[in-house]
Amino acid sequence: DAGVTQSPTHLIKTRGQHVTLRCSPISGHKSVSWYQQVLGQGPQFIFQYYEKEERGRGNFPDRFSARQFPNYSSELNVNALLLGDSALYLCASTYWDGYNEQFFGPGTRLTVL
Amino acid sequence: KQEVTQIPAALSVPEGENLVLNCSFTDSAIYNLQWFRQDPGKGLTSLLLIQSSQREQTSGRLNASLDKSSGRSTLYIAASQPGDSATYLCAVVSAGNMLTFGGGTRLMVKP
Numbered sequence: 001d002a003g004v005t006q007s008p009t010h011l012i013k014t015r016g017q018h019v020t021l022r023c024s025p026i027s028g029h030k031s032v033s034w035y036q037q038v039l040g041q042g043p044q045f046i047f048q049y050y051e052k053e054e055r056g057r058g059n060f061p062d063r064f065s066a067r068q069f070p071n072y073s074s075e076l077n078v079n080a081l082l083l084g085d086s087a088l089y090l091c092a093s094t095y096w097d098g099y100n101e102q103f104f105g106p107g108t109r110l111t112v113l
Numbered sequence: 114k115q116e117v118t119q120i121p122a123a124l125s126v127p128e129g130e131n132l133v134l135n136c137s138f139t140d141s142a143i144y145n146l147q148w149f150r151q152d153p154g155k156g157l158t159s160l161l162l163i164q165s166s167q168r169e170q171t172s173g174r175l176n177a178s179l180d181k182s183s184g185r186s187t188l189y190i191a192a193s194q195p196g197d198s199a200t201y202l203c204a205v206v207s208a209g210n211m212l213t214f215g216g217g218t219r220l221m222v223k224p
Contacts, residue, residue: 004156033211042117042202042214043157056211090156092212099144102212104157 002027004093004105012111013081021076021108025093031055032074033102034066035090043090049074050096078110086112115140115207119215126193127223134188134218136203141181147212148177148188149202157202161188193222 005024013019025032031050035043048056049068063079072093078085088109092102116139126132136146145164149157161170161177163186169178176189186203200219204212 006156035212042204042216043212045211045213048210058211088154092157099206099210101159101162102147103159104149106156109154 004091004103006089006091006105006108008108009106010109010111012113014113015081015083017081018077018079019081019110021078021089021091021110022073023076023091023093023105024073025091026103029093029095029103030072031094031096032068032072033092033094034074034076035092036060037088037090037107039087046076081112083112086110115143115205115213117203117205117213117215119201119203119218121218122216123219123221125221125223128193128195130193130222132190132193132220134190134201134203134220136186136188136215138184138186138205138213140207141184142207143181144206146177146179146186146203146205148175148186149204151200151202151217153200160201190220193220195222195224198222 007022033048034046037043045058047066052068066076068074088107090107091105094100094102120135147162148160163179174191179186200217202217204214
């Protein structure tokens, strides 16, 4: 079975632009979560979606938004990019909403210039 | 608010040594704890999941223990190899269904 996939792998944007990151969960998994990992730190929780509904939101500004589609794939959108948004964005999938083992994708490296 | 701390932040050992990585968390009301491995610039690979009702889990040369009451977990790596060099992250799931991560331990195993 394919693991969690994310696209694109790398992305370079300039301040003020917006970006859309995509994630496809493991087949059969209905929950997707997004995390931001700044260099040298542990990942920070951004959003969790289960069955297409938002089930959790971390301490991130409203510039960050996400959605989950009927096929359980997900998009993370970030508007008005700041230099501080440069990070590795990780997507995790799990069968249920949080209490099962979570599996991560390879991440999208976002660089904001 | 749940906080997770990992000690040490970095560790360098010669090949063949047995080693212990530590993880502590402030709120003992957790559902589970998961250990991950991360290679530079890559995603996270799940190593072990310990449910809150369990005391330990084993996979190959890895053994993870959980003491919920004291808010501690350890990851034991037996007979370390250069291929074990990576950052090891622990994370807990508590209220809110999200993973709260520690800062990680950067491990270097020298041949």
